[in-house]
Amino acid sequence: MIKEFKKSIGYICPYCxxxxxxxxxxxxxxxxxxxxxxxxxxxxxxxxxxVSSKKDKYAISVNCPICGETHLYNIRKIAFWHxxxxxxxxxxxxxxxxxxxxxxxxxxxxxxxxxxINELEEDFKVSEELSIIFEAVEHINELAKSGSISCxxxxxxIAIEIDNDFITLFCRDCGIERKIKTDxxxxxxxLKISTIVL
Numbered sequence: 001m002i003k004e005f006k007k008s009i010g011y012i013c014p015y016c017x018x019x020x021x022x023x024x025x026x027x028x029x030x031x032x033x034x035x036x037x038x039x040x041x042x043x044x045x046x047x048x049x050x051v052s053s054k055k056d057k058y059a060i061s062v063n064c065p066i067c068g069e070t071h072l073y074n075i076r077k078i079a080f081w082h083x084x085x086x087x088x089x090x091x092x093x094x095x096x097x098x099x100x101x102x103x104x105x106x107x108x109x110x111x112x113x114x115x116x117i118n119e120l121e122e123d124f125k126v127s128e129e130l131s132i133i134f135e136a137v138e139h140i141n142e143l144a145k146s147g148s149i150s151c152x153x154x155x156x157x158i159a160i161e162i163d164n165d166f167i168t169l170f171c172r173d174c175g176i177e178r179k180i181k182t183d184x185x186x187x188x189x190x191l192k193i194s195t196i197v198l
Contacts, residue, residue, distance in 0.1 A: 005081055010099040010106035013039035014065035015046045021106055026081070029053050049098060053077075060088065060098065066117075067092040085109075129164070132187050136167055136180065139191055151176055151198040158198070171198050 005026035012019055020040040028035050029051055037049040050061045058080055060073045073088050085101030087109065096113055099106040140160065143149050150156050155173035162168075162182075170177035176198045180186055 007081070007100055008103040008106055009037070009049070010110055011037070011048055011062065011097065012065040012110065013041065013044060013046060013048055014063050014068060015039065016041050016044040017065065018044060019107075019110055020048070021103055023103075029058060062088065062097045064090050064092075064097050066090045066095045066097065071097060073098075129182065132184060133162060133167065133182050136182065136187050136190055137162065140167070140169070140196070143194070143196060148195045149198075150196075169196065169198060 006023065007025075008021050008023050010019065010021040016039060018039050018041040020037070022037060022040075024035075030053065033052075035051045036047050037051075039046045039048055046063070048063045052059045054074070056078075057074045057076050060075060062071050062073070064071050067090055069092070071088070071091060075088075079086075080100065083101070085099075085105050087096040087100070088098040089095060090097050095117065096109065099109055137160070140149070144158065147156070149158050149169065151158065151171035151174060153171060153174040153176065155171050157172040158169055159172055160167065160169055164182065166179045166181055168177055168179050178196070178198045180190060
């Protein structure tokens with residue numbers, strides 16, 4: 001059986017997020033010259049992957065779209081051409097940064113990874129929102145314990161309600177309320193104050 005020295009390599013541009021899939025063959029990596037692979041988006045065209053031949057290995061550098069660093073890999077030439085499909089991963093996150101193998105397999109793998117990244121980003125966003133709410137409520141609770149929250153009607157019977165967008169303080173005696181937005185800027189402002197008067 002004659003081994004066909006052709007593959008596709010896929011990568012995601014860290015500058016514009018364009019997915020590039022390129023066909024390569026043995027001659028692309030022959031000799032002492034360095035093979036450079038650019039973003040396929042002509043408006044970007046950043047160099048994202050470099051491959052140089054080192055005796056029985058390929059030295060590969062990839063600009064990582066996940067952590068922003070440049071990752072270096074040394075892959076045995078026989079492994080590069082013999083394996084049907086493999087992924088070089090970001091050492092920080094474990095996500096793939098260079099996909100090597102069949103064109104269709106690369107596209108499926110990148111699509112699955114992008115879906116996972118989007119889910120993780122959504123989870124992180126929710127986690128960050130909860131963290132802001134907890135920190136804000138903790139500060140309000142400390143102010144309440146020290147008697148530093150009151151109403152302009154003179155009452156101190158203050159209640160709190162929380163939803164995704166606001167923390168609401170209201171006076172049970174007169175009904176006056178004050179809304180505090182649950183975002184980072186509002187939290188920073190809240191942490192600077194030592195008294196709250198509705």
